[in-house]
Amino acid sequence: MSARASSVGRVVATERRPNTAHEFHFWTSLDSPIGIGTIVRVDGDTPIAGQLPRVFGVVVEGFSYTDLQAAIDDVRGHDGLPQSAEAAPTHRAEIRLYTAHVLRQIPEEPLQPVPMGRVTLASDEDVAVALRMDAYLQPGNRTGIPIGIYKAGAMEAPIYLDADFLLGPEAAHLNITGVSGLATKTSAVEWLLASIFAHFPEQKGSVAAICFNVKGPDLLFLDQAGQLDDADRAMYAKLEVPARPFDRVHYFAPYTAKGFTLNTLRTNEALEDNVSPLTWGLNEVMQFAEVLLNKDDVDAKADAFIDFLQERVIGREFSDPMLSTTHRVRSFGELEAFFRDLLRGVEDRSSGEYWRTHHVATIRKVRNRLSNISTRCAGLVTDEGTVSDLPFGSFQDRTVYVVDVASLEEDAQDLIFARVVSKLREHLERRDLGVSHVVVFVDELNKYAPGDGQDTYVRKMLLDISERGRYLGLVLFSAQQFRSQVHRRVVGNSGTALYGRMDMDELATPGYMLLSPATKTKLATLEKGQLMVRHPHFAQPIFVRFPRPAVMRGRDGAERFPAAPEVSLEAAVMRALRSLDPGISLDWVKRTIAGHEESVVLRARTLTMQTRPERVQAFFEAQFRRIVPAAVPAAERPVSVPIKALPDDDPYGF
């Protein structure tokens, strides 16, 4: 003990302000390095059960006062002139009194009020003991994931999260709160993913991450190096995380409504090699029709008919006396053909208003709603059923999969989120995803899992992940600006919580009631790169610093790799195919697709991209062989245009 750091304070207790087993007070010199969030150690003088007590605490409140009993005395002393105070030869006696919350007591039993004793700054080893990190930093059984560095005075101690409590199975999930634009949420998650990839214990298996990019170019340059300064690099070195961008990143984005350019800001030609389209057909979508169909207009009757379609019609051969032919519905196009045939049959045969107990109005309504899906989610959902999906079943270890939904309509975002998470869950349950753990990062949780409003499919899924995901290795990293507005069970099930700079209004909500006013003030003024961390092993929240992520910021990436301008169909096809065969020219593409419909060309392109054949040109050309190109119309005599067009339904018009 005597060899330990010199005292920075003394524990003090009065009858009015006694110490307890969870809180104690101490004073320091005026120039001590103690501040809110500092971790301190108290050494008692009286042995408990033969052991001198050691108590670790984190400072949560500070007080300063002088020997004045009334402020007016000071005014009177200086004749009401503040400047005369500068002439006083002596400063008043002044105290720095701090309140700390207990992190850990040794011995832990019997649990007693904190004894009087000397206070020192906690050393690296003390911090590990205080935060119970010693339990999971044992050589040979190490499950520590660095989250940042705790700084106090000249001391810097690495802070680790326990992988068993961050990624399951003991606890799991992480939630991060903070105001926008202060390098907190996205940066922290990018840094933490790098840390997880570097430190995830081998014995726990493999890990990958799926990030939903919901804002601009935020997560679109994770494979590009960002700017780091010496302090950042020093932190990376201390925390033993490579200061480089992610090695393996795959991007997925649906097409725009036109269908031949990807709906993402990562369309720069230099970065196209790891960007894949995300398109789904009828089969993929019908499972999640519930996500897209409005509960208000899909009633029980419509629901029953949709179930009938899913079970009896879609994906199998279906015939019925009412139908003119046998239907095999595999795409939205074929579904539409089925509906046309069915409704024509029902109307022609005058067989009443019902078909197989389903009212014709219900059939019309379901047709309307389902047909509408491919319109509302154009670019993601294709009429012809072309599928380009995430590599479920062949996920790779330490790989980030980014799904860019930033430019999509809300419905399409919901559909993507619901389906991707469901598929992850299915595969993890079957243990055939390719990795044993997946981190799913969802920003703007306020929107996807709000605390109020009607229950949505997406919210139910998020609740399901947060409550049961840890057993499967499906881990939710979520972020939002206002934690108070997120469903309580989603944030409540997050074993680890990070807080960046917070809004005072948010801090005034009941969820932050247990934080001291000083801690709230610190949260409201946190610098960039600082976080407050709550973790199951930490008895109290801890403030840490983390380095800037080693990846390019979205804004910088968008400037350095500007998105390609909207291109023609020919150019879009050429660019897509060039990623497989750099020898492909625009002229060749023009010749090949001349006279073919746009949808046919796009289907050929998608098939080629999915198949990735060795002979790209031959494969692409082969997609058109079975199709007779539309005849090029002969030059016609110019048609004279009437001055005033006739209405379409004019019975006298010819």
Add this chain to the structure above:
Amino acid sequence: MSSTVTVNEGFDVVRRRLAALLTPGVPVVSEPQPLEVASRGVQDPPTMRAAEVIEAPMRARPIQDIRETGFAAFLDGAQWSLPAAWVGSVPVVHGTVAAVIRERRERRLVTWRSPMVERALYVPVPLVSAEARAAIDATGLRLVDTLDARKAESTHPFALQELAYRAVLAARERLEQSLGAQWCEQSDATLFVDGGISGSAAMARAKCVVGVVKSHQTLHANDSDVAVIMALRPRERSSVVRIAATKRTAVASWYLRLRDSTGQDPLWGLVRVEIALAPALDVAQLAARADRISSWILAETLPLSAPDSRWDNMVYGIRDCEEFLRATRA
């Protein structure tokens, strides 16, 4: 002379031990009142004492507002006298005396060396029985015979208490003088002493000591000069006088008005300053020194020593000494 304070010399411990020895089986229940605050605490009667005016004529002399101070430290003492037991009508008084110098460093006050603390039992020894004396000795605390220095005017219990009080007061003065002498041995920097310095020959002759008296039970002035002193306005001092009393060393002294006493009694905001009287008297030099020291004292009126009720004539450094001694009394 000073001793390290140990727990077993504390009042409560000694009191319980004495009770066990003198009146076994009788529980100690009442909380005695310190003699310093009890009405039985004694005060000298108001007195006028003539003084030789060195810096004649006696008049008010304005002090320049230079807002600088030359004081490096402050010395004050404290005492606590509590009846710990009664042997019949004879009080056994537990006395604690302490003195401290608070040195100014970077405009903050810190303790110079260690504070001096002494504890003893004050008893009129000839008036107690041999058994009682043995019990008092058994406490292990130093015994001071209050009849050594004075004779009892009567054996009235309160008169005997007053003897004890005065003995404790004398012990405190000795402690203060001892600490002041230590300062003067090691430093030439000026020490602000609470109270007069003429009681100690060493301090009364030291150039580095300035005594500042707050109480005016005794006014050192000729009858004709009282009006001048009472009429002093803020930042004015009186002419320097020579104070010489029996058994005390002669010192130079003057009155200084620290604050405006309009609407208050005439002694409000008034202090009397004592400094050493140089063997070769040079009135001009003495007057210049009185001016300089007066300006230093005026500078020390900030910050206000509130909430102390004597804030009108107590400087903050002395309040700090008192607070220090009060806080470390245990």
